[in-house]
Amino acid sequence: MTFQKYVLGPLRSLQTRYGGHPFRLFIAVGKTCALAHVFTEFGYIINPASGASMLPTFEVLGDHLLISKLHRKGRGVEIGDIVSFDSVAEPGERVIKRVLGLPGDYVLKDTPGSGSSEMIQVPAGHCWVIGDNLPYSRDSRMFGPIPLALIKGKVIAKVLPWDERRWIENDLKPVNVSPST
Amino acid sequence: MAFPRLASIFSRGSRYRPFLRDFSLTLFGIATWVPVCIFINQHVGELTFINGASMYPYLNTGYNNSTRKDIGYTSKWNSFHNLERGMIVTFWSPDHPEVLAVKRVIALPGDKVYTRAPYPYPTAIVPSGHVWVEGDNRDREASKDSNYYGPISMSLITGKVTHVLYPWSSFGSVKWWEFKGKTRVIKARE
Numbered sequence: 001m002t003f004q005k006y007v008l009g010p011l012r013s014l015q016t017r018y019g020g021h022p023f024r025l026f027i028a029v030g031k032t033c034a035l036a037h038v039f040t041e042f043g044y045i046i047n048p049a050s051g052a053s054m055l056p057t058f059e060v061l062g063d064h065l066l067i068s069k070l071h072r073k074g075r076g077v078e079i080g081d082i083v084s085f086d087s088v089a090e091p092g093e094r095v096i097k098r099v100l101g102l103p104g105d106y107v108l109k110d111t112p113g114s115g116s117s118e119m120i121q122v123p124a125g126h127c128w129v130i131g132d133n134l135p136y137s138r139d140s141r142m143f144g145p146i147p148l149a150l151i152k153g154k155v156i157a158k159v160l161p162w163d164e165r166r167w168i169e170n171d172l173k174p175v176n177v178s179p180s181t
Numbered sequence: 182m183a184f185p186r187l188a189s190i191f192s193r194g195s196r197y198r199p200f201l202r203d204f205s206l207t208l209f210g211i212a213t214w215v216p217v218c219i220f221i222n223q224h225v226g227e228l229t230f231i232n233g234a235s236m237y238p239y240l241n242t243g244y245n246n247s248t249r250k251d252i253g254y255t256s257k258w259n260s261f262h263n264l265e266r267g268m269i270v271t272f273w274s275p276d277h278p279e280v281l282a283v284k285r286v287i288a289l290p291g292d293k294v295y296t297r298a299p300y301p302y303p304t305a306i307v308p309s310g311h312v313w314v315e316g317d318n319r320d321r322e323a324s325k326d327s328n329y330y331g332p333i334s335m336s337l338i339t340g341k342v343t344h345v346l347y348p349w350s351s352f353g354s355v356k357w358w359e360f361k362g363k364t365r366v367i368k369a370r371e
Contacts, residue, residue, distance in 0.1 A: 034216035041223065073278040086336035089310035091261045125276035149273030150336055 042069050046159055047084070049096055053131035053138070057082070057168075058096070064160035065096070065168075067153040074127060074148030079105075080172025082155040083129065088143050096155060097139050101128030103148075110141060125149070222257075229255045229271060229342060231283055235316035235324035236269070240283070242351070252347035253283075253355075255340035264289065264312060264335070266368075267360035269342040272314070275330045283342065284326055287362055288313035291369030297328045307332045315364060 049063045058065070067084050071077055077099055087093035101107040101122045110116040111134055122128050126145035131137025140146065157167045221227075231251040234244045240251045255271050264270070264286055274280040288294045290309045296302065307313050311332040316324025327333065345351050 031213050031217055034220040035213075037220050038216040041219075073273070086334075087310070088334045088336065089308065091310055091335040123276065125274070125278055147273065147275040147278065147334070147337060149275065149278040150334065151278075 040069070042072075044068055045153070047094070051096075052136040053133050054082070054096055054098075055133040055136070057098075057132045058158070062161060063158055065155045066157040066159050068156045069153040071154035072152055074151045077102075077127070077148075077151065077154060078170065080170040082168055083151045084153050084155060085129070085146060085150040086152060088146050088150065094152065097129035097131050097137070099127050100130045101140075101145070103127070107140075127151070224257050226257055227255050227340065228346070229253045229281075229283070229340075234320075235318050235326070236283060236285070237318045239317045240269075240345070242348070249348070251345060251351070253342040254344040254346055256343045257340040260340045261335040261338045264338070264341075265357065266366070267357040267362070269355055269357065270312075270314065270338050271340045271342065272333060272337040273339065275333055275337065281339065282314075284314035284316050284324070285357075285360065285362075286312050287315045287327070287364050288332075288366045289369070293367040293369075294327075295365040297364075300328045300331070305332065310335050312338075313366075315362075319363070 045067050046064050047067055049058050049065050050061050052060050065084075071081075071083070074083075077083060079099055079102060082096060082098050084094055084096050087095050103122055103124050103126060105122050105128070106119045107122060107128045109118045109120050122145045125148055127148055128140045128145050130139045130141070155168050157165070159165050229252070231240045231253060234241055237244055240253070242251075243249065253269075260270075266286055266289060268286045269283060270286055271281055271283050274282045288307050289312060290307050292307050292313070294305050294307065294313050296305050305313070311334055313327045313332050315326040315328065318324045342355055344354050
């Protein structure tokens with residue numbers, strides 16, 4: 001009785017609504033997929049991340065990150081934020097790095113401690129991105145500043161593995177150095 | 182009636198029941214198509230209005246005697262695949278992330294380009310994953326192109342302008358293979 005009421009009934013109404021009109025069902029599925037696409041394109045998406053360049057913040061394999069597409073094209077991105085962007089030299093690849101310079105900033109061109117202390121200014125509409133794992137990261141030290149238009153979103157949380165879920169805060173804080181000590 | 186329960190929500194407590202119900206249902210029906218249009222515009226194709234004189238004389242031929250803009254059709258499918266010299270592409274301007282630019286692909290990865298004035302070096306070799314883009318307008322002020330900001334990453338390219346739709350006189354597909362540029366390029370491959 002309950003089975004008939006809660007399962008067969010809705011099924012039958014679904015069948016009368018879509019069963020006789022496969023075309024209408026097709027359209028409805030397509031519209032739903034398009035709605036989901038708009039959400040993942042302009043809202044939020046969970047993407048897997050891989051690679052050693054962001055150790056120890058993210059693991060080499062198995063991390064899934066929540067990415068906010070509201071920050072696409074570098075909107076509202078600040079220094080210290082982790083962003084996901086399209087690779088400059090390998091189209092189609094998606095990369096995750098930390099923003100360490102915004103337009104107008106002066107940044108260290110090479111790895112700290114490499115002997116070179118040359119600074120360059122980040123040009124308009126660009127940003128300077130560096131991986132957390134300096135020896136194993138291909139980043140702005142090799143390919144220079146990247147256009148902000150390549151940024152697809154900002155990483156706001158780590159969701160998988162579930163035990164290690166956490167919000168990604170901006171770790172880069174000004175240092176308080178008291179002159180007396 | 183497609184959504185009987187939804188309709189009852191919309192028309193509750195109203196004196197203009199049938200009108201409000203029909204009206205909101207029609208609006209809802211139209212709204213469900215908006216994501217579909219967004220998907221098509223992003224991944225299949227889109228109408229593009231050409232701004233400015235950077236592609237004169239090919240596009241916006243009458244830019245100095247009318248305010249009319251040319252309308253092109255941009256194919257968004259596989260936007261950065263199968264690029265060829267002479268194709269007209271749309272891409273996000275490297276120094277203005279919110280501005281979409283329209284230029285012509287002059288050189289592909291590996292090619293050697295003989296550059297023009299604002300560029301600091303006489304020649305440039307296009308790095309992998311990049312293309313050299315220039316406007317058809319030789320006027321330096323009218324076209325801010327790769328001579329100004331260098332080779333652009335293919336990831337910035339959003340689509341290829343394949344057809345011109347609006348001025349009826351130039352209606353038709355863009356015959357990029359007929360393009361003969363004045364910029365000297367030493368090709369890395371055919």
